[in-house]
Amino acid sequence: MSVQFSRGCPFNCEFCDIIEIFGRVRGPVFLVDDNFIGNKVAARKMLARLATWGETQAFPFDFFTEASVNLADDDSLIRGMVAAGFSSVFLGIETPSREALLETQKRQNTHLDLAQAVEKLVSAGLEVMAGFIVGFDADDETIFERQERFISRSPISMAMVGILTALPSTQLWRRLAAEGRLLSDSHGDAAYRPNFQTRLPVATVVSGYARLLAALYEPRAYFRRALRSLELQRDLPARRHRRSVWFSVAAVARSIWRQGLRGRYRRAYWGFLIRAARTSPRHVARAMALAIHAEHFIRYTFEDILPRLDAAADAPAPLPAGPLVQIRRRERASMKSQAAPPV
Numbered sequence: 572m573s574v575q576f577s578r579g580c581p582f583n584c585e586f587c588d589i590i591e592i593f594g595r596v597r598g599p600v601f602l603v604d605d606n607f608i609g610n611k612v613a614a615r616k617m618l619a620r621l622a623t624w625g626e627t628q629a630f631p632f633d634f635f636t637e638a639s640v641n642l643a644d645d646d647s648l649i650r651g652m653v654a655a656g657f658s659s660v661f662l663g664i665e666t667p668s669r670e671a672l673l674e675t676q677k678r679q680n681t682h683l684d685l686a687q688a689v690e691k692l693v694s695a696g697l698e699v700m701a702g703f704i705v706g707f708d709a710d711d712e713t714i715f716e717r718q719e720r721f722i723s724r725s726p727i728s729m730a731m732v733g734i735l736t737a738l739p740s741t742q743l744w745r746r747l748a749a750e751g752r753l754l755s756d757s758h759g760d761a762a763y764r765p766n767f768q769t770r771l772p773v774a775t776v777v778s779g780y781a782r783l784l785a786a787l788y789e790p791r792a793y794f795r796r797a798l799r800s801l802e803l804q805r806d807l808p809a810r811r812h813r814r815s816v817w818f819s820v821a822a823v824a825r826s827i828w829r830q831g832l833r834g835r836y837r838r839a840y841w842g843f844l845i846r847a848a849r850t851s852p853r854h855v856a857r858a859m860a861l862a863i864h865a866e867h868f869i870r871y872t873f874e875d876i877l878p879r880l881d882a883a884a885d886a887p888a889p890l891p892a893g894p895l896v897q898i899r900r901r902e903r904a905s906m907k908s909q910a911a912p913p914v
Contacts (some may be wrong), residue, residue: 598814602636607660608648609639618651625656625811626776633812637661640680643688649695658810659698662689667721668714671707675743686725693726694803701727704761706735707725709772715779719786725802728861729868730787735769736782762876764883788872790836790865794843797861801851809853819856826863836869845902 578600579593608614625632634657642648642660652660664685665677672680689699703722704715722730737744740758747753750768752768786792830840840862847858 572761597631598632598633598812598880600632602634607636611645611648614650615648618648618655621655622651630656632656632812633658633810635659635661637663637802640664640683640685643691645684645908649692649697653696656811657697658812659700660692661700661702662692664689664701665704666707666710666714667717668707670709671714674707674709686721689725689727690803691821693800696804696807697724699727700729700731700799701725703730704735705732705783706765706769706771706776710771712771712775712779715783719783721819723792724794726796726803728793728797728800729749729864730796732780732783732787734763734765734776736761736765737767744809745855763879777880777883781877784872784876788869790839790869793865793868794839794862797858798843798850799847799857801847801854801861804854804857805851807853810857822863823859826859826866828867830862834866836865840865 579597580587580589609860613757614832621634634652634655636657638660640662642662663677663680665675666672667685669681672678692699704716704719707714719733722732735743736757736759737747737753744753747767751767755766758765764773765778771779774878831837844858844862848855851858
């Protein structure tokens, strides 16, 4: 197990790319726990010490992590994360479909109101990023509209939606292999056609997914969600971590030039910033960061993902993998056993 507690380097070695990629100053730190609150007792102990350390060091880091949605049930843990300097958390919400959640054994998401859980976390000071999935067996043709409705009403500006893919060695992989529904090994791209035979026609899944992404990352839709998150935090103090002045000035200047003056969605950009300054004046810096994030999500959606989905819709579907999958698994196991050192 690896632990990293800092990033960047203060020195200036000519050949080194670390200072170019990560810089010389401290900033956001992602705690890469698969579920930060998987062991709540340990998390509480660590958060208490981290908060004490942050107070003595003027909070040099902006922490974020990922956790299960039941974080919203634990008020003391939420307060502990905010006090320790956490500003955001990634949640695996997956779907508003209770049927799909039960089918996939994600029962922990059925024990609370997902929309209320997100609003509670955001209101407490934790911006929510979230993952969503379409293509479950329980999904019907209404799922794309249901996903859009749920996400659009939420304060989740960064909603990361993907098509279900079967990853090797997972329960899903084994079930689909037994049912003869696997089409290929996982390509690792959740923004492409599924690698198994879906219950819905694959063309329906791909086209519905494309419509969903286009609706979520239409600029005004993105900025509405971002503004909602700021409105929920309007009475909270500004984030404790501060970036360097020169870094902030340079980032704002680039954003205004690329998005505010030359961008195709400049009207939505300025409308968002003006409304954010009026409704959440304490969080203008955060509003600027959300506006900058928009450039990535909007361009990536419309310039990369949607064209690839158009191409995928026209491509012939692969044949079911059937026994080939089992053969490949046996070959991998054989290779591993041959590569293993002698005991």
